[in-house]
Amino acid sequence: QSALTQPASVSGSPGQSITISCTGTSSDVGGYNFVSWYQQHPGKAPKFMIYDVSNRPSGVSNRFSGSKSGNTASLTISGLQAEDEADYYCSSYTSSSTWVFGGGTKLTVL
């Protein structure tokens, strides 16, 4: 199972919006609405941000939103803040009854 494809890095200024893409195949992202997103600050464990493509767990800011079109899922962060600077990972359930992560995207807040 190959890793999902994410851009290595994205950047934006405070207050702006950014979008991180996550591309898979019909066997994972395209085949199921089971895409989730995680935020990881350096030296910390990942934090659960989005599940089932577009749902936010309790306590996650509504500045974070998710969507999907075909084999590509996306995470959008609006009203960018300094504390959003982190690595972001997507994940999807697969047709092999396994899970796969994206390679990760480093978000820099300029």
Add this chain to the structure above:
Amino acid sequence: QVKLVQSGTEVKKPGASVKVSCQASGYTFSSYNMHWVRQAPGQGLEWMGMITPSGDRASDAQKFQDRVTMTRDTSTSTVYMALSGLTSEDTAVYYCAKDSSNWSFDFWGQGTLVTVSS
């Protein structure tokens, strides 16, 4: 509140085995699957496998199938991940992550660093 507390740092020689524990609290342990995810230094997250509440069935990523064993002890609300035949490529932080029941991982342990070096 949900907490997953993992065992401490391990240093192993190539060819050895390691067993990492993850003790859960704050939720009904027997009702949720538990996953293991690892992260090599400077690299991304890699899903390793999952153990079901009963422990009777575990799903593993193909690359680990021959080397990984996942078990759980409901009496202590602890899950274990054992990895054998260690090489330097297994040097990583290993995380346990609770299944959310929505095909995702809602709570994570603090991570256990496993270093494989001769």
